[in-house]
Amino acid sequence: MTSSNGKPFGSVKNLLKRAEKILKERKKLKQEIRVCAGPGCIALGAKDIHKELCKQLDDHKKELEAAGLELNVTLSEKCTGCHGMCEAGPIVTIEPEGTFYTGVKPRDTKKIVEKTLLKDQLVDPLLYQLGHHRGGGKVKHYADIPFYSLQLRVALRKVGVVDPTNFDDFLAEGGFQAFAKAIAEMTPEDVIDQVEKSGLRGRGGAGFSTGRKWRSALRVKEDRVWLICNGDEGDPGAFMDRAIMEGDPYSVLEGMMIGAYALGATDAWIYVRHEYPLAVEHLQMAIDKLTNAGLLGENILGTGMTLNVRISRGGGAFVCGESSALMRSLEGKVGEPRAKYVRSVEKGLHDEPTVLNNVETFTCVPAIIDKGAEWFASMGREKSKGTKAFSLVGKVKHTGLIEVPMGRTLREIIFDIGGGIIDDRPFKAVQTGGPSGGCLPAGKLNLQVDFDTLADAGAMMGSGGMIVMDDHTCMVDVAKYFINFLIGESCGKCVPCREGLYQLYDLLNKITNGEGKPGDLETIETLCHTMEVASLCALGKSAPYPVTSTIKYFREEYEEHINDGVCRAGVCPKLIVYHINDDCNGCEVCRKHCPTNAITGEKKKLHVIDPDLCISCGICKSVCKFDTIDIMSGGKIVSRDVVA
């Protein structure tokens, strides 16, 4: 936590010495068990597994000690951040072998300790199984799993590796080397040069060059510069920033410290989404520890540099991800965006120069300083350098957190890393860039993902959410979903966004209810255009993208809804009817569960759904064990899976 004698590190040298010492001690350890404590794994009981593991190890120690023996494995067990492969959680890995266990339950810990740790044997049922198209088979090392082997982790380099609550652990993994290098060997100008040369672009969505932003802030000669780290990750289906803040808070802070050094900033805020309490906890813990260690506060490492970092919890407003709204929120005001004509590097928080960067952006900075701008620039594409973290979710086999170099195709990401679509259903679309992004169809699968290609295709990089959809997803419904989301998140300041979203929802709702009129699509397109050009902030300007992109690529689906009253995906409740087919064996389960008593039928006899009473809630289909309930639309069966 602090230097060996418990006092703050007085100099860069002390810090490096301490890191070396920890590393030496670590080398004595034979093995390390890492329990993933990402949100997914915690939800599935990772905390219990960790507790149980500790207990098991303790028991063994005692047993051996009682017998007068010493445990012949020294090991450390720790909770780390998200490993990424959330769908296979809870995950336990054992280093240095790289053994990768999935779906671990507390009762499995005994086996893990006894077999793997003590006897070097594998627990077969816990190993990751390859998909059929890869020849099945079990994989021992996670590096052999395509999900991992195709990734390149920069921003996520320490997520899943370090214990986010342990500063020593972070030092042992090479933490603060970059900051030490920056403060000891580089001038602020050098730092900005490196960042600019690396070609790092803001990871929050707009993709503005970070180096240029810093440089322009430096040009504004004012006494105070504010530094803000934007952790208000509002995009549904995106959790990269969360994973970083929870799993590797020190890297975020290290990036901010390097930024503060370069810009001469003395005050910094981290704005964290209120739905992420664990991120707040870990960041606060990290700030406290760094302050005690003399790495934050006044006279950092004896260099005279001052930096105070505070955390602010967002109030639960998506629009606060917009930088000017975020600053209003930090001032204690309603998070309404301000016109973009005033640049925040000149007049931002409290009307003082402000530099705002995303969590992922800050996390990339130490890596750039550490390994050099050339290294970073060697990855990715010409105008989009480096790597980008994505959260790959939806109807894809391996949902989770990934990071790839810019320029990977959508196909590689979805099919090679993501393992393809659940149940090997046909791929329909992928939605990128959060609610303001766009949907790309199968025809765009070979698109090389970077800031500009996505924008050209009518989608956007956004913060990096990637939601995969199969043929059981109705594109009109998806568009409606996003508009509904945005209605709730619009600040309501300007007319095109506030009224436009309301009317857009109304029009889409009518279409999904089978009340659409010919001409509606044209009205929607006109409206979308005005929203795009006339809205005040980025939220309003990009709000119509989900609609325009789905109309662009899936126009026939809209037309089907309007002209024929058909929802080919079987999603829109007003356009579908539930029907029990002849395979029904009369088990009565659906009848008992139906909330409106729309199902009649006697035991062991075919059941019937009364379409007048049916409210299309889907309960019957979700409880039927024999898959006898079909969804019909326009007289055709369009059955869909209720639960993926």
Add this chain to the structure above:
Amino acid sequence: MSKRLYVTPYRCIDCKVCEQACSLAKTPVPGIPAKPRVQTFKVDDQTNFVLLCLQCDEASCQKVCPTDALVRNPETGAIEVNDRCIGCGFCVQACPFGCMDYDDIHNEYIKCDVCKGDPACAKYCPTGALVWDEKAWTDQEAKERTEKKSTDPFSIALEMAKK
């Protein structure tokens, strides 16, 4: 020194020509006369008085205005109401001389702006009670103009004719 509107109360005969002239000069729509910015009063049988904005150096109206809608025109030295006025009426309350007013017909706050340097009141004043002059008065003149009483309109008219 720039021109100023000087008032010589003893010359005022309460004929209300200034009010009429002001009203006409400030009427935005022909046919609906505006409220005059200048007013004359009969104080007693012998004395009349012309009430006119003093264009104070540290004007209350200006200070109390929340939107900086009262701005001094550097050319005329007069304080003018501009389009930033939100109609709160603070100025009316604040002016100790009652020279800010609200025209409820044309729905605007009004004050004397010396007609941008060509005050209609002074132009039409038949007795010289209102003068648009740039000369600085001597103490004696000032005293005379403010203190000399006259109830006889003819003598005033004579005096005017002599000039």
Add this chain to the structure above:
Amino acid sequence: MSKTKTSKTVHLTIDGQNVEAPKGAMILDVTPGLGVEIPSLCAHPGLEPFGACRLCVVEIQKPGWDDWYKQLVTSCLFQVEEGLKVWTNSDEVRQNRKVVLDLLMARVPASDVIRDLGNQYGVTKTSYAEVDTEDTCIMCDICVRACHAIGRDAIASMSRGPDKYVDVPDKDACIGCLVCANLCPTNAIPFTANDNGKRRIWGKEFDLVTDERSGEVLGTTEYIEHVRKRAEDKGLLCPEDMKHESARVKRYGYAQKLSHVADVEEPIEEVK
């Protein structure tokens, strides 16, 4: 208020006219007198620019841009620049104003102001679903900003998105000055100015103070008190005298004082 005072000027063209404008001014601020009409509902020269109604959109082109490329900006928030070209009534501008008015017409079908404005842009009937409301508020925030300007902050906009509405959560803060109601572009704030010496607005009733001599209504008790306090804070000419009911009362007093009439019948202090 946000206008920066600077002696520097810039040159731009607005609809082909060459215009010289002070640096830092917004496009909308420099259009009066040019014969150019830019509609606007939420802008007021005395209040902070807000940019809510989006009716004042214009097309601009900066020097150095490709000839075909123009950008739509809100003129109330866009500062003039050297060499800027502005079009205030192009097809694109009219089209977007039309959609905005169409949306507003759906939002406040009862508003005459919006209907008249809509007719100017060829919107006679909204193409969207009308919101069933008698209300004509369009959330331009003028009332909120004005109330802030006069130093009361009684009015606040609440909630967000389409659910946004304007309210006075703290009735005590309202002084019944009617500034909000008078500034409202769509006359959405109902009030009774004078009903037997009472004024009603925002669901609150106020007592009116009347000048005894002229019989003119001076304002509500709370209003006069607020101005007096404000005057005191600002250190005005006669803060003591501000304690009297109104300056108007003093008008007559001062008239007497200034005319140097010795035989004033009643002492000034007692004039009420």
Add this chain to the structure above:
Amino acid sequence: MTPSKKAGVGSPRSGAKTSKTKKKNGAGKNASKVILAATDEILAHYPLEEASLIMVLQELNDQLNWLPPKALERVAKKLNVPFGKVQGVATFYRAFSLKPKGKKTVKVCTGTACHVRGASMLVDELKRSLEVEPGEGISEDGNFSLETVNCVGACAMAPVAMIGDHYYASMTPGNIAKMLKKEKPE
């Protein structure tokens, strides 16, 4: 969630009518004393300026489960922020509730991943069984409130419902009744 009819000037919708607290919550002076004591306690930890407003409200909401009007008044006074602005902020941000909540809050994730896996059906079913609207009201037995959240970051287990700290993964309309039964407070 259909777009609801909008409120206008002078006709505040549900959100502003905070004064109508339930009787059991305003059990006399004692309750309000507790509220004010909690408010003062929280205020003591922050600099008394406008910038603290949101953080103070956050803590207050965490502690009391909602923001009683009395507490808001106190906060406005202490931080020297107009009450209207405090109300505006309290109604703007999702994190704040201006109405008392049930003993437990069922949060249904309506993030995109959950949506494409059928979260809207969960919400519909919960609305039916609890007879409350998301974000409004308490179920008749006083046990549950319903809320939708945009993403709880557990996309891999979609659709997800959350009660307290507990995640219910891969929910279906069919097993909602079971979940509610299990979570029912004693």
